[in-house]
Amino acid sequence: MTLEQLINEHHGLLNENDEYVLGFITRNMEKSIKQTVSELARQANVSDSTIIRLTKKLGFKGYGEFRYFLKEEYVRNQKTRVDMSDLFQPTILLEDVQVTIKLFEDDKSVEDIYEAIRRSKRIFAYATGHGQRMMLNEFARCMWNLGIYIIIVPEKNELKLISNDITDEDLLFVVSLSGRLNTLEEIVRKIQLKGTQLISVTRFGQNKLASLADTSLYYQVTNINNVNGLNNSSFCTLNLALSLLYEGYLNYQKMNS
Structure with a gap:
C-alpha cells in the first residue's frame, strides 16, 4: 500500500x-x-x-x-x-495538456454544466482520491470569487448521508481518475434517482461514472503508473480541466448578467 x-x-x-x-x-x-x-x-x-x-x-x-x-x-x-x-517526458505532458484543452473546447455539453451551476440550489462535490480532492478544493476556492460556494464532501460515509437529503434542485460533481465506482455505485445511483444533476470529471474514455452522469467533463492522461495507479501528470491536466471550467463559467456569468 x-x-x-x-x-x-x-x-x-x-x-x-x-x-x-x-x-x-x-x-x-x-x-x-x-x-x-x-x-x-x-x-x-x-x-x-x-x-x-x-x-x-x-x-x-x-x-x-x-x-x-x-x-x-x-x-x-x-x-x-x-x-x-521515459513515460514522463515533457512532450507527453504537453500532448496531454493540448488534448485536454481540445476536449474542453469541443465539448458542446459544457454549456449544460454552466446552466446546472447557475440554477442549482446547492452544489456538492466529491473526489475519489486524495490528489483529486486537492484539485477539487482549489476549484471550489476559485468559485468563491464568483459567489458560488461548493460543499466538498470529504468521505464516502458523508456522501451516503447527503444522499438522504439531496434533491433535484441540487448538483453533484464527482471527480475520479479511472471513473470506476466500486462501492460508490449504489450511493451514486440513489442520488441519480432523486433527480439530482450529476456531473462526472474523469480521464478521457469510457467508464462507469461517466455512463451514469448527466454530463461529463474529461481530461487526458496518457500513461498510468502500474505501481501506484497514478500518472504524475494526471493532477496537472485535472487541474487544467477544472480551471477551464472556472474560466468558462466566469465568461458565461458575464454574458448572462
Whole structure:
C-alpha cells in the first residue's frame, strides 16, 4: 500500500494538522526518512505527540514503524522514477495538456454544466482520491470569487448521508481518475434517482461514472503508473480541466448578467 492509499483509507480520522504534516513529509520525503520524531516535529513546526498520534491514526504502532514504511515508499518511488522516466517526458505532458484543452473546447455539453451551476440550489462535490480532492478544493476556492460556494464532501460515509437529503434542485460533481465506482455505485445511483444533476470529471474514455452522469467533463492522461495507479501528470491536466471550467463559467456569468 502506498502513502496516498493510506491517506485515502484513513482520511476520515485526519484533521487539518495531520494533513499539513503529511504534506510536509511528502514534499520532504528524502529528509524525513532520516529524521527522528523530534527532528521531524521541529522541521514541521509541530509537537512530537502530533506526529505520534498521526502515525497511529494511519495504523502504525509508532513512529519507528511509520518511518520504515516511508523508507520503503521512498525506495519504491525512486525505482519507479527510473523505470518509468521515459513515460514522463515533457512532450507527453504537453500532448496531454493540448488534448485536454481540445476536449474542453469541443465539448458542446459544457454549456449544460454552466446552466446546472447557475440554477442549482446547492452544489456538492466529491473526489475519489486524495490528489483529486486537492484539485477539487482549489476549484471550489476559485468559485468563491464568483459567489458560488461548493460543499466538498470529504468521505464516502458523508456522501451516503447527503444522499438522504439531496434533491433535484441540487448538483453533484464527482471527480475520479479511472471513473470506476466500486462501492460508490449504489450511493451514486440513489442520488441519480432523486433527480439530482450529476456531473462526472474523469480521464478521457469510457467508464462507469461517466455512463451514469448527466454530463461529463474529461481530461487526458496518457500513461498510468502500474505501481501506484497514478500518472504524475494526471493532477496537472485535472487541474487544467477544472480551471477551464472556472474560466468558462466566469465568461458565461458575464454574458448572462
